[in-house]
Amino acid sequence: MAPDAVSTTQHDHEHRDAVTTNTERLPGIELIELLTSIVGPDNVDIGDRISDDLCHDESLGAAPVRPGAAVRPVSTEEVAGVVRVAGSLGVPITARGSGTGLSGASIPVDGGIVVSFERMNRILEIDLANHVAVVEPGVTLADLDDELAPHQLVYPVFPGEQSASLGGNVATNAGGMRAVKYGVTRHHVLGLEVVLGTGEVIVSGGRFVKSTSGYDLTQLIVGSEGTLALVTKAILRLHPRPAHQATLLAPFATLDDVAKAVAPIVMSGVGPLVVEYLDVISMAGVTASAGFDLGIDQDLQARTLAYLVVVLEQHRVERLEQDAQDLAAQLSELGALDVFVLSDRAGAQLVEARERAFWAAKANGADEIVDVVVPRASIPEYLATVGRLSEESSSLAVGCGHAADGNVHLSVWQSDGPTRRELLHDIVAAGVALGGVVSGEHGIGTEKKAYLAEFEDPVKLDLYRRIKSIFDPVGILNPGTIFDLEPAESRTDHRQHRKGAGR
Amino acid sequence: MPIDPTLAFRLREVVGAQVLVDPELVASYTADWTGRFRGHTAAVVFPASTEEAAGVVQVCRESGVAIVPQGGNTGLVGGGVPLHGEVVLNMGRLGGSEPVDRAGGQVTAGAGVTLAGIQEVAAESGWSYGVDFSSRASATTGGSVATNAGGIRVLRYGDTRAQLLGVEAVLGTGAVISHLAGLVKDNTGYDLSGLICGSEGTLAVVTRVRLRLVPPAPERAAALIALRNLDAALGTAAVLRRSLPQLEACEIIFTPGIDLVCSVFGLRRPFLRPSPVNLLIEVADRVDPTDILIEAIGSAEHVIDTIVATDSPRRAELWRYREELTAAINTLGPPHKLDVTLPTTSLAGFIDAVPDVVSTIEPTASTWLFGHVGDGNIHVNVTGLRTDDDRVDGAVFELVARLGGSISAEHGIGSAKRRWLHLSRSAAEQTAFRALKRALDPDGILNPHVLIPDA
Structure with missing residues (x-):
């Protein structure tokens, strides 16, 4: 596994101290013996031998949980064996890649089993003729990119955290900055090998881009956050890697102007790779944290309220220059206060800094992050509402986001728990009121399932539960992620019923 | 009755x-x-x-x-x-579409809106729709979602599923689910719209769809390229696919097919010196792509002759050789139409082997091959067979399965192919299909004789 760029020791979080071993939760001897017989004694950990790293993800609000056991299988057969054992004993399983998730989906269940894919980290094949990569789930984005670059190919999903694993990317349907051009993870998964909750292995899809022969199980599993199956192999679609990039930076006087510029840019046909907005506070934060200066004069900075960053890519340099020139002219017409075509180095620095925006906010003590998505034309209206809500609660919510996707990432500073929870609820509700949803790319996990329960159509939630029971009839795969296995009302009813019966 | x-x-x-x-x-x-x-x-x-x-x-x-x-x-x-x-x-009366969301580049349409209708409203608003195929005047958005239709632009824009941002649909229970907000990033639960897409009316009845639109690429050029042999054609297709991001279509047509179109529709033969294999390609961009197209063809080996068309009428002339092929074949009697997809590396072996597979079973039958070679999607049409004689169908599908392909690229399984579903989908997958069908259509009233073989 590639070293995580941000280890827990660098970014210690208060509740990490709370990880203690609850001796009553130690797994039974039978479970340990069975797991050991499958993966070998060196690859089963229990109790204090389980690394603290396996107990948390990178979400700001979720408390770490110590699992009963951690296993490191090396093959699909071993994964299937572990799942069968867990199923027979009714022990929950949480799949784990690099643990870079942001919504709690890879945090273990108390007393459950963590299946860590750190040993299943092989790139099995780069198929140059079919433009396909076949990978194990523990392969990181960085590893895959290193392998592809010499072939002038690219796996074009860049969620911003290159140490993330592909298994985790598939499970959360990771998005990122380049979605405006290439789409998200699901658009690049051509096939999967997975282990269902029954221990059965299913292979779906193949090395072709076009198929309509029955239900698309691949797409159903993509984004299911480890609740339907464990991914053991993925067939990924690759693209030719354009050799040249240009980055344009345009300061705007209002966020409204930024939002209005997005559709014409996309429509112009320059095919932007990245279209990001940053409010001035976020821009100051990410550049300061990355240690560089944009070199924009004070006067212009004073008039700027938001920045638009557009990255272009092309196979031919002369075409790239033409696109950059035309786009610069268009941005001026669209009300940009100025347009800077950055040098390769400055452009790369800025995009890198933007990718680290979350870490910059975290380092500055942000209390929560938001991943709401709204129709892209509604971003200004949405952010105006968010501004009002934070002001009313004496909080700070600033951010940046994927302007072309309507995906708004906010960092929220409010140390008081109840006030923060109320504010976050209102921020999500405001997004939903504009036709949005609570998560664009981080997923629901455990952290946002209350919002889903509140805002999602109960007919759909009921379908989710029925679909889960097909793939995972015992309910051992990441139970309590995305939704509770039993709907809230029926649990309430249950309790009321019992209360009534006791009377 | x-x-x-x-x-x-x-x-x-x-x-x-x-x-x-x-x-x-x-x-x-x-x-x-x-x-x-x-x-x-x-x-x-x-x-x-x-x-x-x-x-x-x-x-x-x-x-x-x-x-x-x-x-x-x-x-x-x-x-x-x-x-x-x-x-x-x-679904013909569910025909209206909402005004195009210009800022979002999306549209919500009733299931009965035709493909041509979507293309028209998209164009009127300055956008374009990424899917196109020759039955555009009658085919509906609902049907294209139900079958995850492909067509000639998949190479650049993907299949229908890639355009689909959400559906409104009636489940077999009569319950309605609606997912029409049009969020291009949406990680809130399982992908129900994606599940319904391609389910061929067996899980739900699609009533409305939300589609993404793509930027128009108004400057276009097409070329018909005559090639020495199949390997040259496949090699050229691979080079073009890699070097031309503007490539929107890359179709393979064999000369017997062109001859048939010419004789049925009274067209002129395109080349004086006919070659066995032809590629029909189209590039589209915001600036004139003609020079880039000519340069790319120039760098390809084994090209015998090329016709480049830039203006719309001449491009349409070239496209007739491809688009009239279906109708031309139909004049020979109802064909068996097999639509399969293969990994690029298996295409040559498949194309070489198919005519022999057919003639071994029925020596008097004729095999017509054409298709979207850029996607690995080949259409095998066989004429001279009885409509109920499916020995050839089975033999071709078995060949596809042996070569790692899928027995349906863009038409779906329907009734015609369901007895061969096992060639593309495992028993475990089919078990999951049946369970999913029960979850969405517990009484099994939606298209019960389609797609999933009887257990």
Whole structure:
């Protein structure tokens, strides 16, 4: 596994101290013996031998949980064996890649089993003729990119955290900055090998881009956050890697102007790779944290309220220059206060800094992050509402986001728990009121399932539960992620019923 | 078979007069356009809204009557005609589309809007729709979602699923799910729209769809390229695909096919010196792509001759050699139409082997090959076979399975291919299909004789 760029020791979080071993939760001897017989004694950990790293993800609000056991299988057969054992004993399983998730989906269940894919980290094949990569789930984005670059190919999903694993990317349907051009993870998964909750292995899809022969199980599993199956192999679609990039930076006087510029840019046909907005506070934060200066004069900075960053890519340099020139002219017409075509180095620095925006906010003590998505034309209206809500609660919510996707990432500073929870609820509700949803790319996990329960159509939630029971009839795969296995009302009813019966 | 009067009454309670029961009037809804699939029905019902469609599904569920959802009836696998006497739920009246969301580059349309209709509203608003295929005037968005239709622009923009941001659909229970907000990033639960897409009317009846639009690429150029042999054609296609991001279509046509089109439609033969294999390609961009196209073709080896067309009428002339091929083949009698996809590396072996596979079984049959070579999608049309003789179909599908391909690239499984589904999908997958069908359609009333083989 590639070293995580941000280890827990660098970014210690208060509740990490709370990880203690609850001796009553130690797994039974039978479970340990069975797991050991499958993966070998060196690859089963229990109790204090389980690394603290396996107990948390990178979400700001979720408390770490110590699992009963951690296993490191090396093959699909071993994964299937572990799942069968867990199923027979009714022990929950949480799949784990690099643990870079942001919504709690890879945090273990108390007393459950963590299946860590750190040993299943092989790139099995780069198929140059079919433009396909076949990978194990523990392969990181960085590893895959290193392998592809010499072939002038690219796996074009860049969620911003290159140490993330592909298994985790598939499970959360990771998005990122380049979605405006290439789409998200699901658009690049051509096939999967997975282990269902029954221990059965299913292979779906193949090395072709076009198929309509029955239900698309691949797409159903993509984004299911480890609740339907464990991914053991993925067939990924690759693209030719354009050799040249240009980055344009345009300061705007209002966020409204930024939002209005997005559709014409996309429509112009320059095919932007990245279209990001940053409010001035976020821009100051990410550049300061990355240690560089944009070199924009004070006067212009004073008039700027938001920045638009557009990255272009092309196979031919002369075409790239033409696109950059035309786009610069268009941005001026669209009300940009100025347009800077950055040098390769400055452009790369800025995009890198933007990718680290979350870490910059975290380092500055942000209390929560938001991943709401709204129709892209509604971003200004949405952010105006968010501004009002934070002001009313004496909080700070600033951010940046994927302007072309309507995906708004906010960092929220409010140390008081109840006030923060109320504010976050209102921020999500405001997004939903504009036709949005609570998560664009981080997923629901455990952290946002209350919002889903509140805002999602109960007919759909009921379908989710029925679909889960097909793939995972015992309910051992990441139970309590995305939704509770039993709907809230029926649990309430249950309790009321019992209360009534006791009377 | 006359309709049960109670059923007719209850359907009319939902949709008013929009129920056809007269055997002469229903006839045109009971057969597909190739004439290969003919069925019968007691009624054709035309809902005008999602609520009406849900009402019809509820009535049919309560009456224990099966339904075949039908769009423009341009399907090719017998998935949209009542082969077992089902009630036909024709979506033609769900025809309106909302105004295009110009800022978002999206549109919400009724399931009955034709592909041409979507292309038109998209163009009027300055956008373009990423899917195109030759039955555009009749094929509907609902049908194209149900079959995850492909077509000639998949190479650049992906299949219908890649355009689909959400659906509104009636489940087999009569419940409606709606996912039309049009969020391009949406990680809130399982991808139900993606599951319904390609389910061929067996999980839900799609009533409205939300589609992404793509930027227009107004500057276009097309070329018909004559090549020495199959390997040269496949090699050239690979080079073009890699070097031309503007590449929108890359079709392979063999010279017997071109000759057939020419004789049926009285067209001139494109090349003085005919070659065995031809590629028809089109590039589109915001600036004139002609020079880049010519340069790319110039760098390809084994090209015998090339015709480049830049203006719209001349491009249309070139496209006739490809688009009229289906109609030309149909003049030889109802063809067996097999639509398969293969890994690029298996294409040559497949194309070489298919004619022999066919002639071994039926020496008098003719094999016509063409297709979207850029996607690995080959259409195998076989004429000179009885419509009910499917030995050739099975043999070709087995070849596809051996070579790692899929037995349906873009037409779907329908009735025609369901007995061969096991060649593409494992027993475990089919078990999951059946369970998913039970979850969304517990009484099994939605297109029960399509896609999933009887257990």
